[in-house]
Amino acid sequence: MKVERSVRVEDKLFCNRYLVDAGRPHIKVRAHTRPSPQLLALLRACPARCYDVNDKGQVEITVDGCMECGTCRVIGEPTGDIEWSYPRGGYGVLFKFG
Amino acid sequence: MIEERFDAIVVGAGMAGNAAALTMAKKGMKVLQLERGEYAGSKNVQGAILYADMLEKLIPEFREDAPLERHLVEQRFWIMDDRSHVGLHYRSEDFNEERANRYTIIRAQFDRWFSSKVRAAGATVLCETTVTDLAQDAYGRVIGVRTDRQDGEIHADVVVLAEGVNGLLGARARLRERPKPNKVALAVKEMHFLPRETIEARFNLSGDEGVVIEAAGTISGGMTGMGFIYANKECISVGIGCLVADFQRTGRTPYELLDRFKRHPSVAPLIEGSEVKEYAAHLIPEGGYRAIPQLYGDGWVVAGDAAQLNNAIHREGSNLAMTSGRIAAEAIFQVKSRRLAMTKENLALYKRMLDRSFVLKDMKKYKDMPRLMHTNSQNFFMTYPQLVSKAMQTYLRVDGTPKSEKQKATLKSFVNARSWIGLFGDVFRFARAWR
Ligand SMILES: Cc1cc2nc3c(=O)[nH]c(=O)nc-3n(C[C@H](O)[C@H](O)[C@H](O)COP(=O)(O)OP(=O)(O)OC[C@H]3O[C@@H](n4cnc5c(N)ncnc54)[C@H](O)[C@@H]3O)c2cc1C
Ligand code: SF4
Numbered sequence: 001m002k003v004e005r006s007v008r009v010e011d012k013l014f015c016n017r018y019l020v021d022a023g024r025p026h027i028k029v030r031a032h033t034r035p036s037p038q039l040l041a042l043l044r045a046c047p048a049r050c051y052d053v054n055d056k057g058q059v060e061i062t063v064d065g066c067m068e069c070g071t072c073r074v075i076g077e078p079t080g081d082i083e084w085s086y087p088r089g090g091y092g093v094l095f096k097f098g
Numbered sequence: 099m100i101e102e103r104f105d106a107i108v109v110g111a112g113m114a115g116n117a118a119a120l121t122m123a124k125k126g127m128k129v130l131q132l133e134r135g136e137y138a139g140s141k142n143v144q145g146a147i148l149y150a151d152m153l154e155k156l157i158p159e160f161r162e163d164a165p166l167e168r169h170l171v172e173q174r175f176w177i178m179d180d181r182s183h184v185g186l187h188y189r190s191e192d193f194n195e196e197r198a199n200r201y202t203i204i205r206a207q208f209d210r211w212f213s214s215k216v217r218a219a220g221a222t223v224l225c226e227t228t229v230t231d232l233a234q235d236a237y238g239r240v241i242g243v244r245t246d247r248q249d250g251e252i253h254a255d256v257v258v259l260a261e262g263v264n265g266l267l268g269a270r271a272r273l274r275e276r277p278k279p280n281k282v283a284l285a286v287k288e289m290h291f292l293p294r295e296t297i298e299a300r301f302n303l304s305g306d307e308g309v310v311i312e313a314a315g316t317i318s319g320g321m322t323g324m325g326f327i328y329a330n331k332e333c334i335s336v337g338i339g340c341l342v343a344d345f346q347r348t349g350r351t352p353y354e355l356l357d358r359f360k361r362h363p364s365v366a367p368l369i370e371g372s373e374v375k376e377y378a379a380h381l382i383p384e385g386g387y388r389a390i391p392q393l394y395g396d397g398w399v400v401a402g403d404a405a406q407l408n409n410a411i412h413r414e415g416s417n418l419a420m421t422s423g424r425i426a427a428e429a430i431f432q433v434k435s436r437r438l439a440m441t442k443e444n445l446a447l448y449k450r451m452l453d454r455s456f457v458l459k460d461m462k463k464y465k466d467m468p469r470l471m472h473t474n475s476q477n478f479f480m481t482y483p484q485l486v487s488k489a490m491q492t493y494l495r496v497d498g499t500p501k502s503e504k505q506k507a508t509l510k511s512f513v514n515a516r517s518w519i520g521l522f523g524d525v526f527r528f529a530r531a532w533r
Contacts (some may be wrong), residue, residue: 007353012288012377019136038346045345047286047352047379068141069379070264071284074277074342086134086266088246090226094140097289097333097376098205 021091111138114402115260117423123219139209143380168308169198178315240397274391281385285339290372315483387465
């Protein structure tokens with residue numbers, strides 16, 4: 001399943017400010033062989049397109065562009081598919097306008 | 099570990115947290131406020147309309163130095179289909195008053211200013227500090243918080259949970275449920291910068307006058323949601339939000355939805371040539387009155403979005419947050435000044451005071467609205483906007499067709515789409531939910 005590329009989210013995120021807490025992702029995807037429907041939904045629902053599929057067909061997350069909105073938590077936490085926290089204090093997205 | 103003991107700890111420096119911390123600090127209480135962002139507002143997203151009355155109750159002279167953008171003289175509401183919009187505009191010279199009623203603001207700037215007032219009132223404000231857990235005793239009473247900063251706990255008589263819509267701490271401590279996909283909307287928003295004069299010309303404004311546009315219709319693709327366009331001094335906020343459950347169900351992407359909204363022929367000319375300087379996303383509580391959790395317990399109260407106090411119909415949230423934060427603080431102060439313990443029984447005062455305020459009265463008024471909107475989203479956000487647009491076009495196009503035939507055709511299109519029973523049912527259900 002590929003997410004449409006008509007809108008380049010990377011370009012949008014590029015204008016945002018982030019302080020990335022390298023090596024300490026605040027969201028984790030539970031190890032799985034076949035992704036659940038909830039996990040697959042995150043590929044499209046995440047507004048920063050943090051979720052993607054790797055060559056083994058598993059869903060992965062890169063939190064660098066995360067805006068800490070909580071959408072994936074609401075969808076993916078109840079099923080145990082993901083573990084969700086806020087980044088450490090001061091890290092993560094920094095809105096200039098908000 | 100901070101050895102000191104506080105009268106109150108406030109989690110979050112958003113609208114609710116700042117109102118609560120300010121109110122308690124002003125009354126001489128020893129307050130610690132914790133915020134995970136680099137500064138107050140660095141994590142917060144809003145449209146944003148600020149309602150003066152609720153802020154005035156906290157900071158009467160706020161107009162002197164608060165970062166305000168434009169005072170609103172005009173409100174537009176658009177019902178949109180893919181190529182057109184039917185609009186309701188209200189503009190009044192009465193809104194050009196000295197103490198204006200509504201302003202647009204930029205949240206990151208506003209919260210910073212608000213936080214400076216909290217510090218000035220004597221509260222200790224610690225930013226860059228994420229609260230990871232509530233500290234509870236063996237009986238489940240909340241006695242403080244744990245943060246990612248120091249090991250150990252910080253203790254206080256009472257904790258005010260003003261942590262916003264995600265409400266992680268309350269959910270982790272099992273004080274309330276985590277938000278459900280059909281009770282929260284995901285909003286995405288961009289900041290479009292243009293020269294001041296261009297904005298004023300495009301929106302028909304002069305000086306600091308402002309206008310906001312709320313939009314609903316096929317722009318949400320049949321999902322329960324709304325778009326918005328708010329004029330600031332030198333930028334325009336453009337955003338759209340829909341229920342998370344609808345995004346999940348339809349597989350539509352939020353950024354594609356926002357781009358479609360921006361490309362709409364009614365919207366595109368307003369932002370043409372602008373420079374986008376930020377893209378933000380945030381949840382909005384949409385569950386309404388029925389989604390409000392338990393608001394107080396032993397050693398804690400919850401205010402603002404964390405308590406789901408958000409009026410989705412009128413797009414009011416920050417004012418409910420400020421008011422519930424202030425009322426929580428006043429209730430806590432009353433309990434303290436009577437030298438009573440911060441128990442569930444005594445903190446019930448907060449709920450009684452909130453019941454008497456506009457906050458819970460307004461929430462209650464629309465208690466059936468979320469369910470109606472969610473179960474009829476296809477009708478309200480697709481079918482009706484299309485029918486209305488068609489009707490307007492038929493009415494306005496002059497083509498030699500007798501008017502009576504036009505009216506018949508319009509009526510027929512409504513009946514074909516929804517049937518008589520459907521139409522009456524929708525009107526009846528809507529009226530009942532609105533009552
Ligand atoms: C796109 C959009 C448009 C909106 N437009 C309007 C509008 O025009 N008018 C209006 O009145 N309302 C509007 N709202 C709603 C309004 O923004 C909210 O109702 C309001 O911000 C709620 O205030 P709050 O203090 O409860 O939460 P927030 O303002 O979200 O503040 C919560 C704070 O807590 C902090 N925090 C959270 N967890 C922790 C933790 N564990 N440790 C430390 N700190 C923590 C956060 O960083 C944040 O600063 C809009 C919302 C959105 C998303
Ligand atoms: S919190 Fe929001 S932005 Fe971050 S990964 Fe989850 S859905 Fe994406």
